[in-house]
Amino acid sequence: MAKERLDKLLAHEGFGSRKDIRKLLRSCEVLVNGKQIYDPGFAVDAEKDNISVDGEEVNLHKNLYLMMNKPQHYVCSTKEGDHETVFDLLDDSLRTPYLQEKLHLVGRLDMDTEGLLLFTTDGELTHRLISPKSHISKTYLCGLEHAETAEHQAEITKQFEAGIEVGPEDNEQGFTAQPAQITWLNDTTAQLTIYEGKYHQVKRMFAAVGNKIVYLKRISMGQLKLDKELELGKYKELTDKDLELIV
Incomplete structure (x- = not known):
């Protein structure tokens, strides 16, 4: 990983603007690998170097990976008018400038869908x-x-199993x-595993066979x-073991 400026990393972690970081370096004990640093442009490797501010270690995340059990009535967006978003469910500790810029969703779930939702800063993943x-x-519990x-x-x-023809919906074409x-669990409940993520795909697949989803949860x-x-x-x-299950 390329090294980054100390003031940039500390700003990402919520210590203020770069101007604030310059003041911090003068007024506080900022250590990199045990050595006090005064230069805001000091090059730091976030993967290897240890940084502390007044004795408190700064936990630099190269990448963050979160699993959420999404409830209904939350939208998968950073902002959505009158609706609360899944980001509103995150703690204040995850609202640093860096994470607010980088943390994003891996795919989405509809507002009325529950279940497994992933957040990460890892764009490659x-x-x-x-x-x-x-x-x-992706496997869903379908009511x-x-x-x-x-x-x-x-x-x-x-x-x-053959690949069903799905009709159009809203501005989306059929496919x-x-x-x-x-797998049928009873006469109104099934588990469905799909390998793509089209718009309202599970709902549209069941609509194509004359039924309607009334409960949906990604498991x-x-x-x-x-x-x-x-x-x-x-x-x-x-x-790390969790991540090995999806990559």
Whole structure:
């Protein structure tokens, strides 16, 4: 990783403007690897160097990865008029200038959809996961408006596995969905695994077979499953092992 100016890194972490950082370096004990630094332009490697301000270590995140259990009625946006956004659910500690600029969502969920939502500052990971070439699986728990007979369940399964024709919606054209797998839990509930992320895709797929989604929850991406201990609206930082499940 290329080195960056000390004042830039500290500004990103919420210590104020670069002018504020110059004052900080004069008035506080700012150490890099145990050595006091007065030069705001001092070159720092955020991956390797240890920085502290008056004895408190500064935790420099090269990249941050969060899993949220998204509740309904929150939009996947930084701003959305009268609606609260998923970013409103984050702690103040995640509102530093750097994170406000870099932290973003890996894909989105509709306002009325719950479940697994990823935030990161890692643009390369996001590109890999949302690229149409990646074919990262996404599994949803689907609640249906009306019950399906065993016979029609079998027909739906066959159509989804073959790649069903999906009609247009709003300004989006119709398309042929990639083959998808469905597991029926009962006559009104199923788990559906898809490998793309078209607009309202799951809802449109069930509309194409004459039913309607009344409850939708994403429960996994790749091999990464939503943590069952994570309450609605809560989030946690992902471990390296977690990341290996989606890359």
